[in-house]
Amino acid sequence: MAADAISRRDEDEVCPVCKSSRYLNPDMRFLINPECYHKMCESCVDRIFSSGPSNCPVAGCRKTLRKNKFRKQTFEDINVEREVDIRRRVMHILNRREEEFDSKRAYDDFLEQREEIIANLVSRIDVQKTEAQLQEYATENMASIRANETLEKEEATSFHQRISLEQEEARQRRQAARDEYESERREHQAEREDFLTRLAAGSSTDAAAIAREGHKVHLKKSSARRSEEDRIRQKQAALRSDTKRTTLSSVAEGGSGLVKGLRKIKTPEPEKPYDPFMGYLPEKRDYYSLQDYYPSQYLDPVRKNAEILAGGYDLREYYERTLLEAFAGLSCFVGEEIEKRDAARVSIPVATEAAAIAATLGSASEGPV
Structure with a gap:
């Protein structure tokens, strides 16, 4: 072997x-x-x-x-x-x-x-049959293939950015820990030297007061250090939230039968043209249609009179106004309006109705002086 x-x-x-x-x-x-x-x-x-x-x-x-x-x-x-x-x-x-x-x-x-x-x-x-199926699928689903490929590239880029961000945060934490350790060491050394100097210059009764004062200063610096650490953590969290992004998959339904079980695509309805009148047509009439000419012995001379027509008078406007007034009451039901009025009157409280009647009588009793 x-x-x-x-x-x-x-x-x-x-x-x-x-x-x-x-x-x-x-x-x-x-x-x-x-x-x-x-x-x-x-x-x-x-x-x-x-x-x-x-x-x-x-x-x-x-x-x-x-x-x-x-x-x-x-x-x-x-x-x-x-x-x-x-x-x-x-x-x-x-x-x-x-x-x-x-x-x-x-x-x-x-x-x-x-x-x-x-x-x-x-x-x-x-091999030939499989290659033919792959070629047919690639031709019919080119948009979906390119969309998913773009999405994979974006995910890979986002992953590398997240890794880089985590590495940078780890480096900053290590550097902050080193800086904090060095700062605490220098502060501790300075406090110790200051404490010894003040003890050497003062009396024995001042030792406890000097120690208490040094302890307060140490607590105050520790509180300031913790506030700075919280601020750094909030800044890093904001940086992570800025780099975090959501991606949506662009899905296209396959035309060939090679892939089964795909989710059905709901095609959005095309956006309708803007209608400032919200479907209302100024020239639309529900009960009649306007014609260009109506035979009338009274209006026929006006139609032929050049002096009247020269001023801009249009018989169509007269026809439209007349028909509108004639058919205006077809959609109004007086009985229903009376019932609604009576129901509204019944719902008025007694005191309010009495006050209204009194006001009416009072106004009626006042006559011209």
Whole structure:
């Protein structure tokens, strides 16, 4: 087993095109192309593909390769390299989020379906059918794919900002702790020197008073220090609240049947044009329609009189006013209005009604002097 592993490793160190070995050239760099994953040295890639796309030089491979697709191999096993690339490509297309589904079960079914697609592509099972489904889904759901991709980038950016903020807060806390320790040490040393100086200059009866005064000063400084710490914590909390942001997922319903269980999209109603009259039309009449001409022996001479019409007189205004006055009472029900008036009178208190009657009688009794 060890001998086979060594032999395979030695074969990997040899370019299949020019047969150059890394043993003779330690600076040799091998590149791969995700189209076929055949490894070849960098000099062969420059020599064969610098002039444009060309077929893979490995015997039996018919894939058309381009120079910009070549890259350095990340994993030692080429199968792992291929699976990682396939998984990254499929997850870039099928990037639905959990909040886009009706239930947790539907989202779990989607994850299982995505893993089956990846497994089929890795194992080369129904590759053409699977690629066709992915291409159809990507074409019909391009807006949703781009929206979710943008949302993932924003979440990643927010995560890095939060990590940076936490690191900065930790650094500030360490620096504050060091500064506080150094400040307390200097204050304690200064208080001790001041206490000894005052004791040396005073009498023995002043020792207790000096000690009490020093204790009060120490408590006052401790209270000021705690207030400063509270202010720093409030400032950091405000900074965290400013950087915290909520993101909404832009969900688009898939047109293909590849993904099931998506939440239905409710299309908002289009905004209606602005109506300053709130639906009221000045020329609308519920009980009649205005015509341009009504036969009348009285009005026909006026219609033909140039002296009257020259002043701006319009017979349509006369027609409209006359019809409005004729039909104005159709929507008024006098019986209902009388019932409402009587009900309002009954609801008036007796004292108020008596006062109203007295006021009426008093005004009636007053006659002209």
